[in-house]
Amino acid sequence: MQRDAYELTTSTDKAESVRAFEDAVYGLATHRPNTGAALQATLRADPDHVAAHALKGFANLVLARSELSPNATAALADARKALAKRNGGTEDERILVHALEAAEAGSFVQAIDRLDAGFADKPATFLPFKLSHSLRFMLGDSDGMLAAGTRAVKHLSPSNPGAGFIFGCLAFSLEEKGRYDEALSAGYRAVDLQPDDSWGLHAVSHVFEMRGQTQDGIDWLESSRTEWTRCNNFSFHMAWHLALLHLERGDHDRVLQIYDDEVRPQQTDDFRDMANAVSLLWRLNQVGVHVGSRWKDLAEIARTRSRDTTLIFAALHNLTALIAVGDRDGASDLVDAIENKASGTGDQSRVAAEIGVPMARMLAGLGTPADRQVLDRMMINLPKVGGSNAQRDFFVLALAQAIGSNGDSAGVSHIGQLRRHLKVEDRLFRSIQETAVMSLSA
Template identity: 70%
Template sequence: MSIDSYGLVTTTDSHEAQRAFENAVFGLAAHRPNTAAGLQKVLLADPDHVPSHALKGFANLILARSELLPTTKTALADARKALAKKKGGSTDERTLVEALEAATRGWFRHAADMLEDGFETRPATFLPFKLSHALRFMAGDQAGMLAASSRAALRLDPASKAAGFILGCHAFSLEEHGRYDEALRVGRRAVALQPDDAWGLHAVSHVFEMRGDTRPGIDWLENSRSTWSRCNNFSFHMAWHLGLLHLEGGDHERVLQIYDDEVRPQPTDDFRDMANAVSLLWRLEQSGVHVGERWAQLAEVAHGRRRDTTLVFAALHNLAAMVAAGDHRGVRELVSEIDFKAWGKGDQARVAAEIGVPMARILAGLDAPADRQSIDRMVANLPKIGGSNAQRDFFVLALAKAVGKGGDGATVSRIGRIRQRLKADDQLFQSIERSVGMRLSA
């Protein structure tokens, strides 16, 4: 048995594998593009390195692509074989593998519970902590994220390699609960301890966005560009935040430049990249900006994933792209797939039933009166869809826009009041409210 520098007990006896694994975990923490290559190095040195097989499985699972489920299952099978060869492995290794099995079956929250329960006495052990944080983020479990990060922060050794990364996650959890002063303080401390903590940088940028502190937010992101620009596609998301801040500042030309050069520099179909692009283009259009042919490229990607409802959050962004481009056949197919998803099992089936189906119908312009009557409940339940408050704000705005088209100013105002509990009033929501007023006075 050996303990890596992030506190995980493993059964490897290869120093080379241990070093390579620690580098891979650092890559995961810092959102670097070399994590997969790092895991390959580990498995070359120790083909039965249990945590590497488990991490490979989680990494594919978190991409939320239906075609990667077989790869995730293969990684799980390889991890189980490695456990057998290591005579059952360590307790830490068994916990990782058991949690991966639960997540592979679609039970993200249960998998996160297993990771936290398995490391109850060592909540600041970084890899299980980070995986649990990611699973709860995708499952929309804000309360669970904050509970876990609070436990880890209390037991944290400030001198540990993981200290800054864990505090960055804690700052984000605080921000998602609207505890902005604490989030700002903890996030700044996280980055001071670990300058490579892109998630901590990200948490602080969220605070500026939600408070409407446009200029300080732009300065924060520009001054930290040397860090987040070295990330994997997480750099696209950081640029998205920069674009949102410039949009609120009214600099539409700068936003289009950021979109082309940094938010959508590659035509990927990663759901996170699509979410960035779709929500920013939609906001630009609602702000009266002509976006040219940019929707066509997004709609083409979305059409290719019109039958994938692995993650409802992703499916709804794909739906919005096809709606914007007028892909009526693709829209009908994806709405039908989300309907079907709601009859299944697992966390995402419940999300589809409670949020996905009515939201899809409203985005597609197919909403019935019953859907309209549940608007307030939908806004309140939106966290269940996963992502951050800033990301889900796209759906809040889209709902307000859809309701406003029918001239229901009272409901738009209620949505605005709910929204203001977390986000400062902004120009885009004000323009939606004005458009309702103009319809009513016409």
């Protein structure tokens, strides 16, 4: 047995494999583009590295693309075979595979439960902690993220190289609960302990954005450019935050420049990249900025996913891109797919029923008075769609815009009151309110 630097016990007897897997875990923590290569190196050195197969399976699942589901299934099969060859492996390995089984079957909730229970006596073991944090993020489980982060910090050993990354996750969890002073403290500590912790940098930028400290946020992101620009496509997301801060300042030319150079420098189809781009262009459109042909590539990608409801968060962003270019057929197909998803089983079917269907109908202009009557319930359930408060704010704004376009200024004001619990009022929401009042008087 081997206990790696991040305190995970594995059954490998290959030193080269141990080092390569530590590189892969570090890459996961830092959002580095070489993480996949490190995972491949691990399996070349030890084809039966159980944890590497498990991580590969999780990596395919969190990308939330229907065509990658077979890859996750294959990784699970490989992990099971590796366990058998290792006479059942270590307890840590068995827990990881057990959790992957639940996730591959469609239940991230059950996967999280298995990770939490399996590592209850050592919650600061970094890989399972990070995996559960990532799954909770996709489920919008801020309470769970905070509880797990708090437990992990209490059990940190001074020698744990994952300490900075764990504090970064705690900082993000605190920010999502509106505990901004504590989030800043944890975020600063994360970056002090581990300057490569882009998630900690990211958490601090969230605080500045939510508080309306626009210049502080810009300064923070610009001063840490050398760190976050080394990331994989997470750098696109960091740039998205920077663009939002400039949007609040009204510097639309700078926003478009950031969009072209840093938010959308490549026409990728990763759902996170799509979410960045779609939500930013939508905001620009709302304030009257002409974005040229920038919707075109987003709509082309969305058309290829007009039946993909693997992740409702992604499907709703794809729907927005189709609506933006007037693709009624594609939008109708995706609304139908979300409605069909709602009749199924599993985590995302529940999300589709509670959030996806009414939100999709509102975005597509198919909303009825009955849909608007469940507004409060939609706002309460909205975290279940996943992502961060900052990302979900797009849906809040889109709801307000859809309701306001019918002249329901009271409904928009009500959304504004609920929104203030998460974010200070900004110029975009005020613009939506003004438009609603104008629609009412027209």
